[in-house]
Amino acid sequence: MSYRLRPASLDDAPAITALLNEVDRIEIGRPETDLHTVETDLKHPEADLERDSWLAFEGDLLVAYGLLWDDSGHERVDVDHYVLPDHQRAGELILDLMEARAVEKARENGAGRAVVHLHLNVRPTLDTALLEKRGWATVRRYHVxxxxxxxxxxxxxxxxxxxxxxxxxxxxxxxxxxxxxxxxxxxxxxxxxxxxxxxxxxxxxxxxxxxxxxxxxxxxxxxxxxxxxxxxxxxxxxxxxxxxxxxxxxxxxxxxxxxxxxxxxxxxxxxxxxxxxxxxxxxxxxxxxxxxxxxxxxxxxxxxxxxx
Structure with a gap:
């Protein structure tokens, strides 16, 4: 299965919102993502969409989305990652790009490493084995x-x-x-x-x-x-x-x-x-x-x- 990847733009906010709501339905049983929330994320002052966002399409269908931003100005970098369950390869392609960009961003900040955080539902659509084999580990739990x-x-x-x-x-x-x-x-x-x-x-x-x-x-x-x-x-x-x-x-x-x-x-x-x-x-x-x-x-x- 092949995927087409490109950066996101503000015009993609409705499609991203639809993707996130489909992930919501799978993970928590109902959609809870609003368009303006996605738009605010895409306008994040510490995210350059050309370099810090990724969309993966199968044909015209958006199947995965990633966003990276840096609030610390040093080694701490945050990312969002969403993928439909049947498209783990697309999610992995975005993880590859995210990790490389996180290291690049940390180095731009003068840091010797990147400490990257990602928030995921405890039963996410992303196969967490993909994270574990890359050395990711859980460090905190939040309750909604x-x-x-x-x-x-x-x-x-x-x-x-x-x-x-x-x-x-x-x-x-x-x-x-x-x-x-x-x-x-x-x-x-x-x-x-x-x-x-x-x-x-x-x-x-x-x-x-x-x-x-x-x-x-x-x-x-x-x-x-x-x-x-x-x-x-x-x-x-x-x-x-x-x-x-x-x-x-x-x-x-x-x-x-x-x-x-x-x-x-x-x-x-x-x-x-x-x-x-x-x-x-x-x-x-x-x-x-x-x-x-x-x-x-x-x-x-x-x-x-x-x-x-």
Whole structure:
């Protein structure tokens, strides 16, 4: 079986979205990829589509897709890889090109090796034996959690005395939220520092409804926590990130922000809210989400390859 390979362009976003949704159907039982998410990925400022993206076709059918980007400016390189189950050879061809480009990119950054990460469903369409024989190994597991919400059951919580939650009403609040994100996630696995402008791209700011972003403040410490959600996913309301500064943990602020988001989504008519969490998170986030009724939707592994 022969395949035609070429770089992706923004015009390919609908076809890529269709491919990713077919992968979703196979892996998790329903499509959950939105067109604007794919478009945001293709516009990534650290990805040169001519050199960092790959499409594989059988005839006119798109059967595999890969994208590479570099947020670290050094050895850490990220890749996405999607392939239909009956086209493993196409997936392998893209892996060959990805690995070579990752090494080239790391060397351009002055690094002596490339440490490449790829996120895959625990039961992916890609044959993971292809990764294992190349020396890839799993280094982390994430859970995608979800919870049903309803207006009658999920009412906005009343903050305790001395605590205030405010929406990100203006640019100053958005800058502050970015600062809180950088501070609260700095010690998390695979965190890469991002400037404000880089972060705006990462979150697809042109699609963000800032009324679904909140900052928590206390009288004694000021701004100490945040929750950034998105209402533009068709499958469910989505909590992109939630963080509380170390000095303010243990006061119930994370749960307060979480329940605030549940209520906001329920009031808007959404019936499900989801998020992703590192199962090895040391801040107690998995336990927090479990206490607030969130259960596992599916699991994702981070695969790593060290290439030189």
């Amino acid at each position: 959690l979800r919870r049903p919400v309803a207006p009658a059951a999920d009412l906005a919580p009343t903050p305790p005395a001395g605590v205030r939650i405010r929406a990100c009403a203006d640019e100053a609040d958005r800058v502050r939220l970015h600062g809180l994100y950088q501070a609260t996630f700095a010690e998390h696995f695979d965190f890469q520092p991002r400037t404000y402008d880089q972060w705006l791209h990462d979150i697809g700011a042109e699609h963000v409804d800032w009324s679904l972003a909140w900052i928590a403040a206390t009288e004694d410490l000021g701004d100490v926590g945040f929750l950034l959600a998105r209402g533009d996913r068709e499958a469910m309301g989505w909590i992109r990130s939630l963080g509380v500064l170390t000095d303010a943990r243990g006061r119930g602020l994370g749960g307060l922000l979480l329940r605030h988001a549940f209520a906001a989504f329920a009031a808007r008519g959404r019936d499900t809210v989801g998020l992703g969490v590192d199962t090895a998170n040391s801040t107690g986030a998995p336990q927090l989400y479990g206490r607030n009724g969130m259960t596992v939707h599916y699991a994702v592994d981070t695969w790593e390859a060290v290439l030189d």
